[in-house]
Amino acid sequence: MRQRLERRIEQAPLGVLARAFFDQFFASESVTSDLQLRQAMIGILAFVILPGLFLLAQVFPAYQITAAVAAARHRPALIETALAQICLILVTYAMVAVGLIAVFTWDALTFSRRDALVLGPLPLRRSTIVTAKLAALTALLVGASAAVSVITAVPFTFTTVIQFSIRDLITHGLACLVAMLASGLFVFASLVVIRGAVMFVGRDRLAAAFGSVLQGLFVVVLLCFMVQLESGLRAMRSTGFAAGAEGLMPTAWFLGLFEWLLGATRPDYAVLAARALAAVAVTAAAAVAVSFASFRRHMQLAVASSGLSRPGGAVRTTRVCARLLAGPDATARAIADFTLLTLARERSQQVPVAVNTAIGVAVVISALSSRVHGLADLAHPRTAVLWIPLVLAYWLAIGMRAAFHVPANLRAAWVFRADLSGGSRSVVAGVRASLLAGVGLPVLALTVAISAPLYGWRLAAWHLGVVTLLIVLLVAVLTQTFPHVPFTRPYEPGHAKLKTRWWIYLLGMFAFAYAPAKVEVMLAGDTLSLTQLVGVLAAAVLTVGYVAGRSSHRRAIEWSEEESEEVPEMAVLNLSGLGMRV
Amino acid sequence: MLEVSRLTKWYGALIGIQDVSFDVEPGEVLGLLGPNGSGKSTTVKILTGLLRPTSGLVRLDGRNIADDLETYKAHLGYVPEEPHLYTHLTGPEYLRLVGRLRQIPDKRLDRKIDEFLQLLGIYDDRYQTLSAYSKGMRQKILIAAAVLHDPRLVILDEPFSGLDVSAARLLKAFVRALAEQGKVVLFSSHVLEVVEQVCSRVVILKEGRIVGHDSVANLRTMLQLPSLDAVFAALTAEEDVAGRLNGLLATMRA
Ligand SMILES: Nc1ncnc2c1ncn2[C@@H]1O[C@H](COP(=O)(O)OP(=O)(O)O)[C@@H](O)[C@H]1O
Numbered sequence: 108m109r110q111r112l113e114r115r116i117e118q119a120p121l122g123v124l125a126r127a128f129f130d131q132f133f134a135s136e137s138v139t140s141d142l143q144l145r146q147a148m149i150g151i152l153a154f155v156i157l158p159g160l161f162l163l164a165q166v167f168p169a170y171q172i173t174a175a176v177a178a179a180r181h182r183p184a185l186i187e188t189a190l191a192q193i194c195l196i197l198v199t200y201a202m203v204a205v206g207l208i209a210v211f212t213w214d215a216l217t218f219s220r221r222d223a224l225v226l227g228p229l230p231l232r233r234s235t236i237v238t239a240k241l242a243a244l245t246a247l248l249v250g251a252s253a254a255v256s257v258i259t260a261v262p263f264t265f266t267t268v269i270q271f272s273i274r275d276l277i278t279h280g281l282a283c284l285v286a287m288l289a290s291g292l293f294v295f296a297s298l299v300v301i302r303g304a305v306m307f308v309g310r311d312r313l314a315a316a317f318g319s320v321l322q323g324l325f326v327v328v329l330l331c332f333m334v335q336l337e338s339g340l341r342a343m344r345s346t347g348f349a350a351g352a353e354g355l356m357p358t359a360w361f362l363g364l365f366e367w368l369l370g371a372t373r374p375d376y377a378v379l380a381a382r383a384l385a386a387v388a389v390t391a392a393a394a395v396a397v398s399f400a401s402f403r404r405h406m407q408l409a410v411a412s413s414g415l416s417r418p419g420g421a422v423r424t425t426r427v428c429a430r431l432l433a434g435p436d437a438t439a440r441a442i443a444d445f446t447l448l449t450l451a452r453e454r455s456q457q458v459p460v461a462v463n464t465a466i467g468v469a470v471v472i473s474a475l476s477s478r479v480h481g482l483a484d485l486a487h488p489r490t491a492v493l494w495i496p497l498v499l500a501y502w503l504a505i506g507m508r509a510a511f512h513v514p515a516n517l518r519a520a521w522v523f524r525a526d527l528s529g530g531s532r533s534v535v536a537g538v539r540a541s542l543l544a545g546v547g548l549p550v551l552a553l554t555v556a557i558s559a560p561l562y563g564w565r566l567a568a569w570h571l572g573v574v575t576l577l578i579v580l581l582v583a584v585l586t587q588t589f590p591h592v593p594f595t596r597p598y599e600p601g602h603a604k605l606k607t608r609w610w611i612y613l614l615g616m617f618a619f620a621y622a623p624a625k626v627e628v629m630l631a632g633d634t635l636s637l638t639q640l641v642g643v644l645a646a647a648v649l650t651v652g653y654v655a656g657r658s659s660h661r662r663a664i665e666w667s668e669e670e671s672e673e674v675p676e677m678a679v680l681n682l683s684g685l686g687m688r689v
Numbered sequence: 690m691l692e693v694s695r696l697t698k699w700y701g702a703l704i705g706i707q708d709v710s711f712d713v714e715p716g717e718v719l720g721l722l723g724p725n726g727s728g729k730s731t732t733v734k735i736l737t738g739l740l741r742p743t744s745g746l747v748r749l750d751g752r753n754i755a756d757d758l759e760t761y762k763a764h765l766g767y768v769p770e771e772p773h774l775y776t777h778l779t780g781p782e783y784l785r786l787v788g789r790l791r792q793i794p795d796k797r798l799d800r801k802i803d804e805f806l807q808l809l810g811i812y813d814d815r816y817q818t819l820s821a822y823s824k825g826m827r828q829k830i831l832i833a834a835a836v837l838h839d840p841r842l843v844i845l846d847e848p849f850s851g852l853d854v855s856a857a858r859l860l861k862a863f864v865r866a867l868a869e870q871g872k873v874v875l876f877s878s879h880v881l882e883v884v885e886q887v888c889s890r891v892v893i894l895k896e897g898r899i900v901g902h903d904s905v906a907n908l909r910t911m912l913q914l915p916s917l918d919a920v921f922a923a924l925t926a927e928e929d930v931a932g933r934l935n936g937l938l939a940t941m942r943a
């Protein structure tokens with residue numbers, strides 16, 4: 108009796124800690140209430156699950172058609188193939204979705220500075236802390252993969268009820284569920300291992316940069332996956348699944364697992380299934396081992412995070428460029444510099460940029476893959492190629508503007524209220540310069556890199572001119588919609604207008620990227636018309652600049668005077684920047 | 690001259706300060722003295738234009754500062770009570786931000802920043818972001834930021850918290866020297882010794898009201914008490930230190 112009580116007391120911190128670590132996945136610096144936490148969880152789940160529902164809507168009809176065809180022609184093998192393909196799709200989706208959740212909780216996959224400062228002095232054993240962390244990770248993983256698997260696999264098995272007996276149905280459902288869970292576990296454990304390993308090799312800054320890159324990557328993969336689904340389903344009707352060729356792909360391992368669980372006798376399925384199980388076991392073990400092994404180092408790094416800022420690099424070039432673009436106005440230069448430095452160093456501001464850029468990349472890739480089928484297609488100008496820099500510029504700019512809404516250390520914003528001596532005109536000039544440098548520099552370099560080798564210098568020069576003018580125009584318009592110092596406004600609840608605004612962003616992309624590229628393709632080689640196009644764009648730039656100058660002259664910068672004394676640290680969810688602008 | 694007349698500030702239903710009036714001449718350091726929650730920071734925030742008073746006004750050279758807050762702020766240097774800084778910037782980056790916001794030309798600014806960092810002994814940390822600075826180092830950055838533009842009016846809210854002895858000694862001398870340079874200096878603190886060493890006149894606040902206002906020397910003679918410590922004790926509620934101490938000890942052991 109007494110022993111049990113003692114054990115319970117001893118184990119209590121584990122539960123408390125695990126719960127605290129779990130909460131951290133959804134809370135950034137300062138989610139202030141349980142309610143906000145729950146909202147964040149729901150938001151994240153919705154973001155991952157919506158594509159799943161979309162997927163179901165696409166897969167069901169395709170499967171039903173195949174089943175009908177199979178029944179009519181008396182070829183049950185067709186159904187088998189279709190099931191395999193659908194499982195492949197579901198497994199891929201599970202991997203991408205769970206991976207997405209893992210990368211968006213990237214910072215919480217290890218210990219933060221606050222964890223180290225709070226937990227360090229407490230008399231807790233290493234095993235308690237690490238176990239609590241692992242428990243929280245497991246809970247997150249199980250929640251995520253269960254949500255992802257159940258909402259897709261279960262309804263799917265029910266649609267196959269016409270063709271199969273109840274027993275078959277249950278085996279199918281379970282096999283699919285197991286394959287999805289295993290694949291999710293594999294991806295998740297791999298990411299935990301990567302997170303730990305990055306911290307072993309480099310320092311916190313490297314880990315942060317890595318996180319942003321992976322976030323962008325997974326969004327690209329998810330979007331590309333949704334786009335590619337179409338052609339995947341078309342391929343469903345063609346027969347055969349070449350295990351040999353794809354034997355090295357993790358998705359194939361888990362498909363093998365699915366077939367093996369169903370009792371398929373082909374030996375290659377057994378091999379694949381064995382690979383799947385081995386992969387899951389190895390990565391899971393590695394995740395646990397890395398968590399234990401790197402614990403000390405994580406804690407050390409978290410406490411003594413060197414805040415060393417290495418001068419130099421691309422950020423430096425961009426900052427110099429922005430300073431030049433800001434002109435002689437010192438306030439404008441200050442704000443441009445501050446904006447770029449914050450974007451370069453702060454994670455919560457990088458998330459919207461990474462996500463929106465990822466959307467641009469996904470759009471570019473899917474357009475290329477559906478329009479360009481060989482090198483021959485690239486020989487003459489095409490919209491799908493010419494619009495690449497424009498699409499990227501568009502989403503990068505949208506991402507930066509979304510990031511401007513994410514506050515950075517709100518309490519430090521007093522310095523702008525106390526020391527800002529220029530008016531709203533200087534602020535606008537600073538924001539404009541940072542956008543121009545941040546978007547223009549990489550995109551213009553890309554423009555040259557793509558169009559010069561493909562179309563020669565003459566056309567590349569014209570294209571460069573058009574892209575430059577369009578970027579200036581876009582930035583002028585965007586700046587007008589944000590006449591504040593970036594990162595200094597409290598996050599406004601209800602700002603996310605995803606449901607009502609998405610079409611504006613699509614329309615914007617059409618007007619800014621598709622239409623001009625299309626016109627360019629039509630005019631290619633006609634110097635006179637190209638000159639006219641450039642002239643029209645230049646006139647538009649001047650007009651917008653004039654109007655903007657006049658309106659910003661009249662406007663005063665508004666600081667919410669007394670409120671800001673009482674602003675609580677607002678909730679800044681990592682995903683809010685994403686939901687806000689996607 | 691800075692004239693503060695009949696400032697009152699309500700925080701909703703809570704009173705921050707009530708009917709606070711005083712003047713500060715160029716060349717003197719006025720101390721704002723009072724225990725925690727007595728209204729020093731509220732007064733200071735109104736004087737810096739960060740907070741609007743519920744009633745009353747502040748005049749600099751006879752002009753209401755609310756009429757042209759921007760010009761007023763250009764003459765003002767402010768060291769806030771809490772060192773909220775953009776911790777992802779390095780010291781020089783932060784100072785450059787402030788200097789540019791104050792329209793100091795880059796060349797002069799960079800030279801000044803270098804010198805300040807060297808004089809304050811934080812030059813070697815110039816590539817560290819402020820997140821890695823100690824409290825005292827951050828306080829030094831805030832003080833440098835406040836005087837970067839050579840302001841006419843310097844307002845410091847508990848500026849020496851977290852500074853080591855030698856840095857505090859240097860900065861105390863610096864604050865006095867600012868006044869000797871003809872600047873208007875306002876200095877808020879809850880530490881008697883510091884106020885005694887730095888200020889020429891003191892305003893004593895208690896629960897948002899002025900309960901004493903005179904030169905340090907006069908206050909002593911007025912209350913016929915040997916030191917300002919006694920003045921302070923006489924002006925603010927005497928605490929039952931021994932009783933509370935026993936309570937604390939008992940709770941700790943419970
Ligand atoms: N933002 C605020 N909201 C509500 N009350 C406040 C706020 N700031 C200060 N107060 C109240 O005003 C009084 C004076 O506070 P303050 O000026 O900060 O005192 P001091 O700086 O002397 O410690 C205190 O009672 C405090 O509780």
Ligand SMILES: [Mg+2]
Nearest residue numbers: 729730731770
């Ligand atoms: Mg105070």
